Amino acid sequence: MSIDLKTVKHISKLARISIDDEKANKLKGDLNNIFEFIEKLNELNTDNVQALTSIAETTLRFRKDEIKSENIREKILKNSPEENKDFFVVPKVVE
Amino acid sequence: MSDITSQSLFELTSNIKEKKLSSEEITKAFINRAEKSKKLNVYVTDNFEKAIDQSKKFDSNPNLDSKLPGIPIAVKDLFCTNGVRTTAGSKILNNFVPTYESTVTHNLWSNGAILLGKLNCDEFAMGSSNETSFFGNVQNPVGENLVPGGSSGGSSAAVAANLTPVTIGTDTGGSIRQPASFTGTVGLKPTYGSCSRYGIVAFASSLDQAGPMTKNVRDCSMLLEVISSFDQKDSTSIDYKRNNYSKELSKDIKGKKIGIPKEYRVDNMPDEIEKLWKNGISYAKDCGAEIIDISLPHTNYALPTYYIVAPAEASSNLARYDGVKYGFRSPGQNLIEMYEKTRSEGFGDEVKRRIMIGTYVLSSGYYDAYYLKAQKVRQLIKKDFDDAFSKVDAILTPSTPSSAFKIGEKTNDPVSMYLNDIFTVPINLAGLPGISIPAGKDKNNYPLGLQVIGKPFDEQNILNISYALEDKINFKNDISDWWLSE
Numbered sequence: 164m165s166i167d168l169k170t171v172k173h174i175s176k177l178a179r180i181s182i183d184d185e186k187a188n189k190l191k192g193d194l195n196n197i198f199e200f201i202e203k204l205n206e207l208n209t210d211n212v213q214a215l216t217s218i219a220e221t222t223l224r225f226r227k228d229e230i231k232s233e234n235i236r237e238k239i240l241k242n243s244p245e246e247n248k249d250f251f252v253v254p255k256v257v258e
Numbered sequence: 259m260s261d262i263t264s265q266s267l268f269e270l271t272s273n274i275k276e277k278k279l280s281s282e283e284i285t286k287a288f289i290n291r292a293e294k295s296k297k298l299n300v301y302v303t304d305n306f307e308k309a310i311d312q313s314k315k316f317d318s319n320p321n322l323d324s325k326l327p328g329i330p331i332a333v334k335d336l337f338c339t340n341g342v343r344t345t346a347g348s349k350i351l352n353n354f355v356p357t358y359e360s361t362v363t364h365n366l367w368s369n370g371a372i373l374l375g376k377l378n379c380d381e382f383a384m385g386s387s388n389e390t391s392f393f394g395n396v397q398n399p400v401g402e403n404l405v406p407g408g409s410s411g412g413s414s415a416a417v418a419a420n421l422t423p424v425t426i427g428t429d430t431g432g433s434i435r436q437p438a439s440f441t442g443t444v445g446l447k448p449t450y451g452s453c454s455r456y457g458i459v460a461f462a463s464s465l466d467q468a469g470p471m472t473k474n475v476r477d478c479s480m481l482l483e484v485i486s487s488f489d490q491k492d493s494t495s496i497d498y499k500r501n502n503y504s505k506e507l508s509k510d511i512k513g514k515k516i517g518i519p520k521e522y523r524v525d526n527m528p529d530e531i532e533k534l535w536k537n538g539i540s541y542a543k544d545c546g547a548e549i550i551d552i553s554l555p556h557t558n559y560a561l562p563t564y565y566i567v568a569p570a571e572a573s574s575n576l577a578r579y580d581g582v583k584y585g586f587r588s589p590g591q592n593l594i595e596m597y598e599k600t601r602s603e604g605f606g607d608e609v610k611r612r613i614m615i616g617t618y619v620l621s622s623g624y625y626d627a628y629y630l631k632a633q634k635v636r637q638l639i640k641k642d643f644d645d646a647f648s649k650v651d652a653i654l655t656p657s658t659p660s661s662a663f664k665i666g667e668k669t670n671d672p673v674s675m676y677l678n679d680i681f682t683v684p685i686n687l688a689g690l691p692g693i694s695i696p697a698g699k700d701k702n703n704y705p706l707g708l709q710v711i712g713k714p715f716d717e718q719n720i721l722n723i724s725y726a727l728e729d730k731i732n733f734k735n736d737i738s739d740w741w742l743s744e
Binding site: 180194204223238253 | 605
């Protein structure tokens, strides 16, 4: 199976990474090489194997539902790319 | 007394406790050497001024009972450090200053250590040569124009070049052990769940672990003791009783059963590595260990599995870098265009490649064929180890299939770069602890490492085996300081 240019562009759209045609062509080559290498897994029959979803064999812990956080509003906004005292600023979304 | 910067953590700690050295003297010695070592490009951000202030503060009221009393330490730039820029080697985090501290670095400072600065690494820890860093490649102190390994390449180079007494790195598929092997240093990846992942820039959450990188095995045990802790802030942190690793360190490995997996004898492996492995086996025998041939039949499937699981998790983890709340932003006419331009300009080629792989294997119609398949094979790989560990106490293998290569040699061929991690990746997939120790040199005089793999939570055992082997191997790095400037 090989990945064509259209698929590369579709994935880049899903991944929200814009790429030009030159980069897309380069990526097509790289991805095909990598997937050729990955296809090796098809040699194995895994019909009766259970998928390993977590390597740490623990169940998630419950904690008490209580407020622990101090007021960290300023801290959260500190690295905001656009200066604004109270909000994160993005391009206009609603017309 | 030997030169300050060449001393081990154990020696420095003893000298501080015996008041033969002050924290300020030690801190200044490392800073002074760093100023002359810019050619290696190990630092992304230094913390030198603050470090000197903190060392003076320590000396004025020293707590000599702490485990890292006034010891200056530089860490991989993947650990969030409160108030000190944290980039993960990426343009997209170029201006990011965390307002919180990772748990493992918090453990260092609360045990008396002082932050020297942040060390270069592959972008988002994706790489095996430190060449994907936005801040440029790192030189391996072992030889000019040689890669230091990756992704913890700034860390391995800094330890080997005596720019920090010890450091911590992170290991998702070999990123501690492979650079340790390339630089003649010791690196340990702990059992998944031993060291908290809180505050570490995430790459692949089911594989990532932080671990110590040091000059020798004893230092490694001292540092592991400090960073390994149960943490409520990490839902996969495991609550178990951790050893006093340095206290219980012992060269007595008599009767230990050590497995030798035949599948690790790969095609085109240099003779030197075969020889290194044989020497390791005979040293283990000399120490009274019993050598047992074992089989890990799915070894060859580990890398393809890894290159589905890790990029899938990465594509999900890295979705957060959208230019909205922090980090780099490229302006756009609308929100979608802003996302796409930010991510296109903010990520480097290897990171984009892996996000694309991950997005593809998780996309509609391909999930079962790739991601689910990989999770099933991961189960088989884990089972190989479970079976092996019913017969042996530890497994001995080479750390890498080659020694350090030249800068630029493998950058155009992602698959050949990925093959570097062939011996280290299976251990992450199975969540096991593994340590690389320097074990010899190749014909170019470049270091080569051996890897000891243990059962889950059996770090003490692999440390002890490594401690015994280290003594027999008696490795000397003899680095010439070729990079020093006045």
